[in-house]
Each structure stands twice: as C-alpha cells, then as structure tokens.
Amino acid sequence: MNTLDSLSLRRNLHQIPEIGFQEVKTQQLLLEMIAEMNQTYLQVKTWRTGIFVRVEGKSTYTIAYRADMDGLPLNEKTDLPFKSTHQGAMHACGHDLHMAIAMGILSHFSEEQPDCTLLFIFQPAEEGPGGAKPILEEDALADWTPDEIYALHIDPNLPVGTISTKPGLLFANTSELFIDFKGQGGHAAYPHTANDMVVAAAHFVTQIQTIISRNIDPLDSAVVTIGVIAGGTKQNVIAEHARVEGTIRTLSINSMEKVKERIESLIKGLELGFQCTAKIDYGANYCEVYNDPKLTESFQSFTEKQENVSFVQAKEAMTGEDFGYFLREIPGMMFWLGVDSDFGLHDQRLNPKEEAMPLAITHMVSFLKNKKGN
Numbered sequence: 001m002n003t004l005d006s007l008s009l010r011r012n013l014h015q016i017p018e019i020g021f022q023e024v025k026t027q028q029l030l031l032e033m034i035a036e037m038n039q040t041y042l043q044v045k046t047w048r049t050g051i052f053v054r055v056e057g058k059s060t061y062t063i064a065y066r067a068d069m070d071g072l073p074l075n076e077k078t079d080l081p082f083k084s085t086h087q088g089a090m091h092a093c094g095h096d097l098h099m100a101i102a103m104g105i106l107s108h109f110s111e112e113q114p115d116c117t118l119l120f121i122f123q124p125a126e127e128g129p130g131g132a133k134p135i136l137e138e139d140a141l142a143d144w145t146p147d148e149i150y151a152l153h154i155d156p157n158l159p160v161g162t163i164s165t166k167p168g169l170l171f172a173n174t175s176e177l178f179i180d181f182k183g184q185g186g187h188a189a190y191p192h193t194a195n196d197m198v199v200a201a202a203h204f205v206t207q208i209q210t211i212i213s214r215n216i217d218p219l220d221s222a223v224v225t226i227g228v229i230a231g232g233t234k235q236n237v238i239a240e241h242a243r244v245e246g247t248i249r250t251l252s253i254n255s256m257e258k259v260k261e262r263i264e265s266l267i268k269g270l271e272l273g274f275q276c277t278a279k280i281d282y283g284a285n286y287c288e289v290y291n292d293p294k295l296t297e298s299f300q301s302f303t304e305k306q307e308n309v310s311f312v313q314a315k316e317a318m319t320g321e322d323f324g325y326f327l328r329e330i331p332g333m334m335f336w337l338g339v340d341s342d343f344g345l346h347d348q349r350l351n352p353k354e355e356a357m358p359l360a361i362t363h364m365v366s367f368l369k370n371k372k373g374n
Contacts, residue, residue, distance in 0.1 A: 001033070001037075001103060001104050001106075001107030001108075005104075005107075006100045006101070006103065006104040006357055006358070006361065007100070007354055007357065009029075009033060009099075009100045009103055010096050010097055010099075010100035010354065010357065011082040012029060012082075013026060013029065013091065013096040013099055013100060014080070014082050014083070014084065014091050014096040015082050015083070015084060015085045015086075016029070016084075016085065016086060017070075017071025017072070017084050017086055017089040017090050017091045017096070018049075018069075018070060018071055018086065018089060019070060019071065019072075019073055019089060019127075020070040020124055020125030020126070020127055020128050020129060020130075020131065021048060021049055021070075021124050021125045021129075021131070022049065022070075023049040023050075023069045023070055023124045023125075024049060026049070026069050026070075026099075027046070027049045027050070027051060027069070027122075027124075030051055030069075030099065030103065030122060031044070031046075031051065033103060034051070034053060034103075034106070037106070037107055037110040037111075038110045038111050039110075040110075040113075041055050041056045041057075041109070041110060041113050042054070042055060042056075042110055043056070045144075047135065047138075047140045048124060048131075049069070049124040049125075050069065050121070050122050050123050050124045050131060050135070051120075051121075051122040052119065052120070052121055052122075052140070052141070052144065053106060053119070053120040053122075054117065054118070054119050054120075054144050055106070055109045055110065055113075055114060055117065055118040055119075055120070056113070056117055057113065057114045057115055057116045057117035057118060058113060058114070058115050058116075059115060059116055059117065059372075060117055061116045061117065061147055061372075062116065062117040062118070062119055062144065062145070062146040062147050062148075063116050063117070063118055063119070063146060063147065063148045063149070063150070063368065063371055064118075064119040064120075064121055064146035064148065064149040064150070064326075064330065064332070065102060065105060065118065065119070065120050065121070065149070065150050065151065065364070065368075066102075066120075066121040066123055066132075066149060066150070066151040066323060066326065067095070067098040067099045067101070067102035067120070067121070067122055067123070067151070068095045068098055068099075068123050068124075068126035068127075068131070068323075069095060069099060069122055069123060069124045069125075069126075070095060070124055070125050070126055070127050070131075071084075071086075071089045071090055071091045071092070071093075071095065071096075071127075072089070072090055072091075072092045072093060072127055072346060073088055073089060074088070074089070074090040074092050074346070074348050075087065075088055075090065075348060076090040076092070076348055077348040077349050078348075078349055078350075078351055080351065090348060092345070092346050092347060092348060092350045093127065093154075093345050093346060093350075094153065094154035094339065094345070094350070094352055095126070097154055097339070097352055097354075097356070097357060098151075098152065098153070098154070099122060100357060101152070101357055101360045101361055101364070102120055102122065104357070104358075104361035105120070105361055105364050105365055105368070106118075106120050108361070108365050109365075109368070114368060114369070115369070115371065115372055116368070116371050116372070118368065119141070119144050119146050121135075121141075121149075123135065126321070126322050126323075128176070128283070128284045129283075129284045130284050130286065130322045130325075131322065132322040132323060132324075132325040132326050133322060133325045136325055136326070136329055145330075146330055147330070147331070148295060148330065148331055148332050148371075149326050149327070149330045149331070149332035150299075150332055150333060150334070150335075150364075151323050151326075151332075151334045151335075152334065152335050152336070152337045152360060152364075153319075153321065153334060153335075153336055153337065154336075154337050154338075154339045154345075154352050154356070155336035155337060155338055155339065156339055156340065156341035156342075156343065156344050156345060156350065156352065157338075157344070158312065158336060158337075158338030158339070158340065159338050159340045160338055160339060160340050160353050160355045160356045160359070161308070161309055161310060161338060161356075161359060162309070162310055162311075162312055162336075162337075162338030163303050163309050163310070163311055163312070163335055163336065163337060163338070163363065164311070164312040164313070164314040164335060164336040164338070165291060165296060165299065165300065165314050165333060165334065165335035165336060166291065166296065166313055166314040166315070166316075167291055167292075167293035167296040167297055168290060168291060168293060168296075169251065169288055169289075169290055169291075169316050170288075170289045170290070170291050170314060170316065170317065170333075170334060171288060171289035171316075171317055171318075171319045171320060171321045171324065171334070172221075172249045172250055172251050172288060172316070172317065172318045172319065172320060173249070173250050173251070173252070173253060173256045173285075173286065173287055173288045173320075174247060174248065174249050174285070174286045174318075174320030175247070175248040175249075175256060175260070175282050175283070175284075175285045175286075176245075176246075176247055176248075176281075176282060176283025176284050176285070177224075177226075177244075177245065177246040177247060177248055177263070177280075177281075177282060177283070178243070178244070178245050178280070178281040178282075178283055179201075179204065179243070179244045179245075179267065179278055179279070179280050179281075180241065180242075180243050180278065180279045180281075181197040181200045181201050181204075181231075181241065181242045181243070181244075181270075181274075181276055181277075181278050182197065182240065182241055182276060182277045182278070182279075183195030183196065183197045183200065183239075183240055183241075183274060183275065183276035183277075184240060184275075185197075185237060185238050185239060185240030185241075186237075186238045186240075187236070187237065187238065188235075188236040188237060188238055189236075191238060194238040194240070195238075195240075195274055195275050195276050196238045196239060196274075197231055197239045197240060197241055197242035197274075197276060198231040198232055198238075198239045198242050199274070200242065200270055200273075200274040200276055200278075201229055201231055201242035201243075201244050202229075203270060203273075203274075204244060204266060204267070204270055205226050205229060205244065207266050207270075208224055208226065208263065208266065209224075211224060211259055211262045211263070211266075212224055212259075215258060215259075215262050216250075216255055216258060216259070217255070220250070220251060220252050220254075220255050221250070221251045221255075221316075221318070222248075222249065222250040222251070222255045222256075222259060223247075223248070223249040223250075223318050224246060224247075224248050224249075224259060225246050225247050225249075226244055226245070226246040227245055227246055227247065228243070228244065228245035228246070229242070229243070229244050229245075230242065230243050231243065247320075248260070248282075249318040249320060251288070251316060251318075253288075260282070263280065264280065267280060284322075286320045286321060286322045286324055286325070287324040287325060287328060288324050289321050289323055289324040289327060289334055290324065290327055290328075291327070291332075291333035291334065292327070292331040292332055292333055294331075295331055295332060295333050296333045299333060299335065299367065302366075302367055302370060303363070303367075306363060306366070308359060308362065308363070309359060309363055314335075314336060319345075321334065337356055337360050338356060339352035339353050339356045340352075340353045340356075341353065
C-alpha cells in the first residue's frame with residue numbers, strides 16, 4: 001500500500017464512521033484491503049467487529065501494533081469533500097488516520113518479512129464501551145499473545161512531523177458519570193405538591209465543583225466535567241425526572257476512588273434534602289495509560305536519531321484511552337503524533353493534516369525493522 005492508497009483509505013474510512021461495536025462497514029472495508037495484500041506471511045482473525053492480523057516473522061518474538069476503529073456520536077461540521085455520510089457519527093478523534101497508518105505499516109510487512117512476528121490489532125469500541133478490556137477478558141489473543149505492544153494517537157496541538165511521549169504515566173484514569181434524579185412532578189402553580197428534579201440536579205452540578213477544590217490533593221490532578229443536564233417536558237410542569245451526564249478524570253486511582261466516594265455522599269444528601277431518589281451509573285471506566293519506561297526510552301532514543309521527525313517530551317494528559325488495559329498486561333507504550341489542526345479532539349470541525357500519515361508509516365516501519373526478537 002503506497003502513500004496514495006493510505007490517503008484514499010483514510011478518506012473512505014472517514015465517510016463511514018461507526019459507533020463502538022457497530023463497525024460493520026469499517027471491518028468489511030479493512031478486510032477487503034487486507035485480502036488484496038500478499039498473503040504469504042499473513043494470518044487473519046476477526047473478533048466481534050475487530051480484526052487481528054498476524055505477520056509471521058523470522059522469530060516468534062511478537063510485537064503488537066494497535067489501531068482503534070470507532071467513531072463518535074457527533075454530526076460532522078467540516079466542509080471536507082469526504083465528510084461523514086453517516087448522520088450522527090464522525091471520526092472526530094482520528095481513528096480513521098490510526099487505521100490507515102496501521103494498514104500502511106501492515107502492507108509493507110506483507111511484502112517484506114519482518115524479523116519479529118507482528119500482530120496488528122484493529123480494535124473496536126475505544127470510545128465506549130471499550131474494546132481492549134473484553135479482548136483481554138475473553139483471551140481473544142490466546143494463540144497470538146504479544147511480547148510488546150505499541151500504539152499512536154493523533155495530537156491536533158502538535159505540528160506535523162512531531163512525535164511526543166514519555167515514560168510512565170501518559171494518560172489519566174477515566175470514568176463516565178450518569179445520574180438520574182427521580183421525584184414527584186406537578187403543576188408549576190402548585191410547587192408545594194411536587195419535588196422539582198431540575199432544582200435537585202442543579203444543586204448537584206453546583207456542589208460537585210467542590211470535590212476537586214476541597215477534597216482532592218492539589219498536587220494530584222483531577223477533573224470532573226458535567227457535559228449534559230436534561231430534565232422536564234414543558235415550561236409550566238415541575239420535572240419529576242432530571243439526568244446529569246459527565247466524566248471523571250484523575251491521575252491516580254486513589255483520587256478516582258475519592259471522587260466517586262464524595263459524589264455518592266453528595267447524592268445521599270440530595271436524596272434527603274429533595275425527597276427524591278437518585279441512581280448513579282459510572283458507565284465505562286478506563287485505567288491509566290502507563291508507558292513501560294525501558295521500551296519508551298528505547299523508542300525515544302530511536303526517534304531522536306531520525307531526520308524526518310522531531311521528538312518532544314510529553315506531559316501527562318487527562319485524556320482517556322482504553323489502550324491502558326493492554327499496557328496493564330503487556331509491556332508497551334503509546335505516543336502522540338502531531339497533526340496540526342485548528343480544532344481539537346472530539347470537535348465536530350476536527351481536520352487533521354494528512355501529511356502526518358506517511359511520516360508515521362515510515363517511522364513505525366523503520367522502528368519495527370530495528371526491533372530484534374529476544
């Protein structure tokens with residue numbers, strides 16, 4: 001697969017974004033492209049809507065490379081000629097680039113047998129409910145268990161040609177947050193006969209801000225964001241139901257536990273104060289992305305010697321990534337790839353510069369060629 005093919009694949013993938021575990025068209029397109037490659041060294045398996053491709057190397061030492069597949073439930077607001085054709089879905093986190101880059105690397109090694117055996121993991125549902133954890137829980141890689149694992153993520157804030165990472169903690173622990181308040185609805189003219197859940201939810205949104213400012217060590221970063229608050233049906237009806245949706249992000253497991261403990265305490269107080277019931281759902285929980293120090297330092301050393309890319313030392317980010325589950329089981333690392341976009345991740349106007357793709361393919365091909373089995 002040449003640069004032009006990778007670009008075309010990225011654009012085709014961008015037009016058919018699919019939500020987690022619904023990546024049927026995406027899987028089919030990738031399988032068709034893989035089938036056109038030289039099959040001498042390849043073995044292919046499917047898992048749900050994901051794909052595993054093993055490239056037999058000269059040694060059995062196995063290095064995995066993971067690319068996520070799913071889009072986000074957003075309506076695209078770009079003017080790209082290849083914009084999403086799926087209403088309510090968009091590749092707003094760069095997974096279309098991730099897949100196209102992985103396919104470019106795979107294509108190279110389908111023609112040139114690697115020293116190490118390679119395993120390409122096209123993983124569904126990174127944005128939710130999470131694909132990495134069930135892959136590991138179901139032992140889906142049992143026959144092809146890798147010795148190391150790598151992945152990249154685009155970074156709109158870095159210029160094209162930049163690679164950035166760090167040993168140790170890279171991305172935060174994350175948890176979704178959904179809370180449903182249920183009370184007694186009623187007529188706006190008779191508030192004394194009802195329990196207003198819009199008011200209850202509003203109090204919660206105000207109170208939750210104190211968790212970070214008053215319950216978390218200021219040297220241990222944490223973020224609680226409420227992205228959605230919804231309740232009521234009509235302007236003169238007191239709402240019997242309200243829903244709050246948000247996200248929790250912490251750099252330490254202890255802080256995550258503390259935030260949840262405080263949320264549950266606040267909810268108990270609101271149930272008493274507003275004579276209502278509240279149900280908490282933490283949704284998808286992702287563990288931290290913790291880069292293996294030795295492998296990361298080796299990757300950094302290699303990158304710093306390359307002429308077509310520049311290396312920048314990363315800082316910890318509050319980004320969430322289920323690649324962290326792989327890293328709990330398999331030594332490896334993730335790095336940022338600069339794509340220089342005016343709009344950030346999860347923005348409906350995200351438009352990464354495609355010039356980053358051939359650089360990433362070339363870099364990872366060279367890096368993997370440089371790896372020798374133990």
